[in-house]
Amino acid sequence: MPPMTAVRGFKDILPQEIPYYALVEDAMREMARRYGYEEIRPPVLERTGLFRRGIGEATDIVEKEMYSFQDPGGESLTLRPEATAGIARAVMEHGLLEGALAGGRALRLFAMGPMFRHERPQKGRLRQFNQLDVEAFGDKGPYIDAEVMALLMDILGRLGIGGLEARVNSLGCEVCRPPYRERLVGYLSSRREELCEDCRRRLGTNPLRVLDCKRPGCREVARSAPTSLDGLCPECLAHFDGVKGSLSALGIPFSVDPLLVRGLDYYKRTAFEVLSGGLGAQSAVAGGGRYDGLTALLGGPDAPAIGFAVGVERLVMLLKGMGGRKAPAVAFYLAPLTEQALPRSAGVARALRASGHSVAYDGEALRLKTHLKRADKLGAAMVLMVGEDELAGGYATLRDLRTHAQERVPLAELEAGKAPAVATGGITEGPLA
């Protein structure tokens, strides 16, 4: 008998944490509505080739982190390690882009859901984790770049998360990146001795990544390395200036970080991330960038695109750290005190629920003390007591658990679904304003 535990890196999201997830999802939905982004829900499973081509063969994700397997039909499938490739595939498969562009506007989409990466778990890093994902197809920008970042900042802002820092960079395009890369390799090679072991290896595989190595020695070398910004072609430079201008126009605070690099192959030009302290080593809350050409790479039309992903669990960690305010979980707790009170109590429970109230009712006649304890523990706002006296008088005693105020309410009214309005959160905790 194997131990009955969840698989490593896969976690149960328990009822008490759900409110935080709901908060995050609500923020995504609400800001998407305001910005005009529509939801799409691609499947969790895709053909392995989609990710190999889309993300890049040489990336860590594809090389060693994908949950790939052969399905019974013999086809190699993969649990999605990120959302963009699948969304791009869906957009092409259903001709969404053509439809949107016929109207002259970019196709604006968002998605939420679990991603899977076989990495060693640690703080802020799971093997199944949730992302919010936003993608805009068909607009070369630069305004759309800034719009997408504004949406991101507004989602985070709505959650009330402070201490966030937005960083932007431009990685150049197929015209200016290769020469830049060559110059970078030249420079890094000249100071090879000062680099850490990993970075010497990166020199051959992915030299850009040396720039964001955290070791002091490498940082020192990176400080005076040629940056991608210095090597931008006129078009990329103009685009980057446009992005910065639009960000300022939208009132988004940001800083330019010439050392910011993205790990996935498909990024071009604009790259950005949002960082937070208080997350340990995994400080990136969100990251994204422009990936013009991905759709062409996947065999579709050549469409410009930009997007980002947000780590929901990382957001939830931050929200938990902020404390919160408790709202009553249930409006009414029904407390029948005698067997005789049971039938009418059940009727009242059903009637109140039908008229939209939340009601806790267990169908047991108990001592009043026990009822009150249960109601208190539940976080109920009101208790409706029905005992011998009440039954005789045709009323229920309504007790406000917070103020202790009590009054009589006719049972007939309750059975008609009428009850005083009680504000319940439903969400039991939220950030303090």
Place this chain on the structure above:
RNA sequence: GUGGGUGUAGCUCAGUUUGGUCAGAGCGCCAGGUUGUGGCCCUGGAGGCCGUGGGUUCAAGUCCCAUUACCCACCCCA
């Protein structure tokens, strides 16, 4: 894949250094003090193959070896 840390009650953790009343605390839970009025207080109670396997010893939660799980960090990323 590589380091480091931690596994003792439902939860959070003492106890391991110097083997011998070491099976403990707090919280939670149950009952009672209070027959129809909760939170606070008091009293009592239930609940543990001390992660697992082996070894040393008269004796192991405690020492040794192995193993496993979780956590943190590297790497990478959200």
